[in-house]
Amino acid sequence: MAILVLEASTSAAKAMVYEPQKGVVNMITRMYPESVSDGSTIEADGMMAMIFEIGNEAAAGYDIEVVALNCTWHSVLITDSSIRPKTRILTWAWRDASAIAMPIRANEELTRTLYYETGCMPHAIYPLYKLMLLQQQDMIKPDDKVLDQGSFLYHRLTGELRASTSLISGTALMNTHNLDWNQHTIEMAGISVNQLPELQRYSKENTYATLLPEAARLLGVKPGIPVGLPYPDGSMNQVGAGALKPGIMTLSVGTSGALRVTSDKPILPQSPGTWCYYAPDRYICGAATNGATNCVDWFKITFSPEMSYKEMDNMVLRADMSTPPTFLPFLYGERCPGWMDSRRGGFAGILAAHRLPELYTALLEGILFNLYQCYELLTTATDAPYEIRISGGINNSRIWSQMAADLWNQPLRIAKSSQASLLGGAAMGMAALGLINSPEDFEGDRGLPSEPNPENSELIRARYQQYLEFYQQGNC
Incomplete structure (x- = not known):
C-alpha cells in the first residue's frame, strides 16, 4: 500500500511515493524547462505533461492506493468553457497587477475592509488583482472559467472542477470568516461564482474524487483510486512539519x-x-x-x-x-x-x-x-x-x-527532509485511507x-x- 504525492510548484514538478510503514520510498524532482516556466508564469499543458511523466516514473513498481495533490497559493488560469487554457498560469511571482493593487492599498479604509474580509492585503500576488488587470485587458469572457494551478491539475486527473478552501483562502476571493466565496471581491474581479470551481471544505468523506482511466494510464497506476483535492504547498508544509x-x-x-x-x-x-x-x-x-x-x-x-x-x-x-x-x-x-x-x-x-x-x-x-x-x-x-x-x-x-x-x-x-510539503500530502493520503483520523495526527518531521x-x-x-x-x- 502506497501513496503517490504529486506537487506542481513554481519552478518544478515533484513526485513522492510514501508507504505508511516505511516512509518515503521514492522521490523525483524535475525543474520545468524554460518553455514551461519563465519564473513567473507556467504553461499549463507543459506542466501537466511533466507531472504525468515524473508521476509515472516514481510510481513504477508500487501499489498506489491514493493520489494526493499539492500546488502553489495565489495563481490564476483562465480557460474556456471546455477547460482549455487561454492564458498561462500566472503565479505569485507575476507582478503585472502592481499598478492595480497599489492605489487600493493607499486607501487605508478600503485596505482594512478587504483585509478583514479575506485575510489578504491588497497586493499584486493575489488573484483578485490579477483578475482586475485581465478584465481591463478584456481577457475574460462570460463563459470562461477562472481557475488556478491546483484546480486545473485536479480537473485533468478527475474531470471535476473543485477547489479546497485552503487553496482559495490565498486568492482574496474567499471570506475568511465563513469560508465561502466573498461577494464583494468577486464583484471587484468582475466575475461570477459560476465561473469558479466548487468550493470544498476538508472532510475525509467528500474531498476525494476518482482517478480517470486516461490519467491512470499516464501515471501507470490503477484507475478509480481516490484523488485528493489539491492543497497549497504552504498549507501542506505546516501539515508535513x-x-x-x-x-x-x-x-x-x-x-x-x-x-x-x-x-x-x-x-x-x-x-x-x-x-x-x-x-x-x-x-x-x-x-x-x-x-x-x-x-x-x-x-x-x-x-x-x-x-x-x-x-x-x-x-x-x-x-x-x-x-x-x-x-x-x-x-x-x-x-x-x-x-x-x-x-x-x-x-x-x-x-x-x-x-x-x-x-x-x-x-x-x-x-x-x-x-x-x-x-x-x-x-x-x-x-x-x-x-x-x-x-x-x-x-x-x-x-x-x-x-x-x-x-x-x-x-x-x-527538518531532516527539505520536502515538508510533500510529507503533508502524504498525511492527507493517510487520512483518506483511514490510517490517521485527521492531518493534525501526522507526527511530521x-x-x-x-x-x-x-x-x-x-x-x-x-x-x-x-x-x-x-x-x-x-x-x-
Whole structure:
C-alpha cells in the first residue's frame, strides 16, 4: 500500500511515493524547462505533461492506493468553457497587477475592509488583482472559467472542477470568516461564482474524487483510486512539519520564504501586515517574503555560474564581515512586512574591499533579516511559539541554517527532509485511507535541534540593525 504525492510548484514538478510503514520510498524532482516556466508564469499543458511523466516514473513498481495533490497559493488560469487554457498560469511571482493593487492599498479604509474580509492585503500576488488587470485587458469572457494551478491539475486527473478552501483562502476571493466565496471581491474581479470551481471544505468523506482511466494510464497506476483535492504547498508544509498543533511555528525558506502558526480562529491585527489563510481544518496566520532561494539562484547565475552550491557555502567561511555589506532581498518586490510591490533590492554599503565571499554572506543574511522582520511583526499578533521548525532549501546548507539559529538566538528544529510539503500530502493520503483520523495526527518531521552560537548571535543581530537602517531608507 502506497501513496503517490504529486506537487506542481513554481519552478518544478515533484513526485513522492510514501508507504505508511516505511516512509518515503521514492522521490523525483524535475525543474520545468524554460518553455514551461519563465519564473513567473507556467504553461499549463507543459506542466501537466511533466507531472504525468515524473508521476509515472516514481510510481513504477508500487501499489498506489491514493493520489494526493499539492500546488502553489495565489495563481490564476483562465480557460474556456471546455477547460482549455487561454492564458498561462500566472503565479505569485507575476507582478503585472502592481499598478492595480497599489492605489487600493493607499486607501487605508478600503485596505482594512478587504483585509478583514479575506485575510489578504491588497497586493499584486493575489488573484483578485490579477483578475482586475485581465478584465481591463478584456481577457475574460462570460463563459470562461477562472481557475488556478491546483484546480486545473485536479480537473485533468478527475474531470471535476473543485477547489479546497485552503487553496482559495490565498486568492482574496474567499471570506475568511465563513469560508465561502466573498461577494464583494468577486464583484471587484468582475466575475461570477459560476465561473469558479466548487468550493470544498476538508472532510475525509467528500474531498476525494476518482482517478480517470486516461490519467491512470499516464501515471501507470490503477484507475478509480481516490484523488485528493489539491492543497497549497504552504498549507501542506505546516501539515508535513507536524505543526497544525498550537505553539509550533514553521519557517520555510524555499523559492520564497514564510513563517506560519495555526489558530482555531482568524488572526487579523488592527494594523494589517500579516496574512490569514486556511489549512485543512484550521487557520494559518503568517507572513511571507518574495526573496529567498530565488535570490541565491540569481547570485549563482550572475556571479558564480561555475561554482556548486557547496562551494558557494564555503565562501562564507572566508568572508570578512568586520565592515559588512548589506543585502536587501527585494529582487522580486516586497510582500511582508511593507507590501511594497515596487520596492527593489540589491547590495548596500559595498566597499572596494568586498569580494564574493562578503557579498554572498550578506545575501544569505539579508534573506533571513527580511524573515526576522516578519517574525517580529507576527509575534505582535500571536503568542511567541515554543518551537520553530525550519524546512525548505535552507536545510541543504548547514551554514545557512546555523545563521538562522544565531539570528533568532534560540534553538531551531532543522527538518531532516527539505520536502515538508510533500510529507503533508502524504498525511492527507493517510487520512483518506483511514490510517490517521485527521492531518493534525501526522507526527511530521520535527527535525534535529540547531543551537545558537552566543558570540555569533551578537554579531548577526548587530548586522540586522544595519539592515533595518537601509530598509527604512527604501530602495537600493
